[in-house]
Amino acid sequence: MLELEKTLARLEQAEAAKCFASGMGAISATLFALLGSGDHVLFLGDIYGPTIEFADRLAAYGVTHDQCFDTDIAGIEAAIKPATRVIYLESPGSMLFGLLPIRRICELARARGITTIIDNTVATPLLQKPLQMGCDLSIHSCTKYIGGHSDTLGGAVVGSAELIERIFYKGYMLLGAAMAPMDAWLLLRGLMTLPARLMQQQASALRIAHFLSDQPSVRRVYHPALETGEQSALFAEQMRGHSGLLSFDLAADSHADLLAQANRLKLFGKAISWGGVESLVTAAHRGEPAPDHAGRYPRGLLRLSIGLEGTDALIADLEQALTP
Numbered sequence: 446m447l448e449l450e451k452t453l454a455r456l457e458q459a460e461a462a463k464c465f466a467s468g469m470g471a472i473s474a475t476l477f478a479l480l481g482s483g484d485h486v487l488f489l490g491d492i493y494g495p496t497i498e499f500a501d502r503l504a505a506y507g508v509t510h511d512q513c514f515d516t517d518i519a520g521i522e523a524a525i526k527p528a529t530r531v532i533y534l535e536s537p538g539s540m541l542f543g544l545l546p547i548r549r550i551c552e553l554a555r556a557r558g559i560t561t562i563i564d565n566t567v568a569t570p571l572l573q574k575p576l577q578m579g580c581d582l583s584i585h586s587c588t589k590y591i592g593g594h595s596d597t598l599g600g601a602v603v604g605s606a607e608l609i610e611r612i613f614y615k616g617y618m619l620l621g622a623a624m625a626p627m628d629a630w631l632l633l634r635g636l637m638t639l640p641a642r643l644m645q646q647q648a649s650a651l652r653i654a655h656f657l658s659d660q661p662s663v664r665r666v667y668h669p670a671l672e673t674g675e676q677s678a679l680f681a682e683q684m685r686g687h688s689g690l691l692s693f694d695l696a697a698d699s700h701a702d703l704l705a706q707a708n709r710l711k712l713f714g715k716a717i718s719w720g721g722v723e724s725l726v727t728a729a730h731r732g733e734p735a736p737d738h739a740g741r742y743p744r745g746l747l748r749l750s751i752g753l754e755g756t757d758a759l760i761a762d763l764e765q766a767l768t769p
């Protein structure tokens with residue numbers, strides 16, 4: 446585990462890292478260690494569901510939180526409260542891949558003595574270096590791209606030696622989400638092929654994003670490289686590329702019809718996780734959203750995690766599944 450921690454710290458140019466049994470192990474221990482009664486957390490962007498559920502639990506211990514979906518700095522500044530101790534963000538988000546102005550958020554936070562935490566799982570340590578943009582802590586679910594083979598769980602938090610020590614004594618030691626040696630070994634092996642996997646998955650996902658953009662039944666494709674304006678500028682400034690993730694809003698008569706179309710895919714596994722060598726598809730909604738309220742995600746949103754199968758075969762599979 447020490448070797449993995451050193452490697453992850455090096456990849457993000459951080460002083461230190463701590464590994465956990467899972468991404469949620471890292472997230473829960475970090476928030477638990479840094480927050481106390483009376484403190485407020487501001488969540489920015491499209492946050493991983495269980496992270497918000499954990500924050501809901503912290504309310505029982507006097508820690509309050511808000512979620513702000515603004516991407517402009519004025520809106521974000523207005524959401525900061527006098528009691529805000531932590532700003533926790535995801536950029537890119539894990540369903541629509543929206544980006545936030547990381548440098549400006551961290552400047553705002555630093556001027557107020559607020560700790561910034563980013564969940565950097567989607568970008569991986571290779572495609573985005575948040576600590577270099579001013580974030581105090583970067584968190585990863587190693588279960589996704591770092592492991593890369595859908596057979597290991599793991600989590601990590603990287604940052605200054607001082608903050609990692611605090612998380613070690615006030616989170617890691619108390620909550621028990623310690624990483625097993627075999628998992629650390631598998632994750633070190635995963636890291637060795639991460640650049641090669643990402644390169645192919647990235648190229649494949651981009652071709653698939655362009656293919657989907659041309660389909661009449663696809664209303665919109667979500668992929669940072671297809672965005673324009675401010676999102677495109679942030680993509681160029683903050684990231685070295687995007688991974689193998691994309692999503693799209695598919696025209697469907699009903700939720701059942703949406704699932705029927707997704708189920709016609711033969712090369713894509715039907716599962717929620719992502720970042721492995723096998724392509725996966727998942728629907729954003731578990732059932733039919735209320736008629737005029739689909740929430741933050743479009744009704745027909747399907748997310749694809751592109752694996753290492755041939756791109757032509759994946760495109761042919763999508764073509765047959767989406768053709769009525």
Ligand SMILES: *Cc1c(COP(=O)(O)O)cnc(C)c1O
Binds near residue numbers: 467470566585
């Ligand atoms: C999966 C995921 C997590 C949690 O990771 P586990 O290892 O499954 O606990 C956290 N953040 C994001 C963005 C994720 O996708």
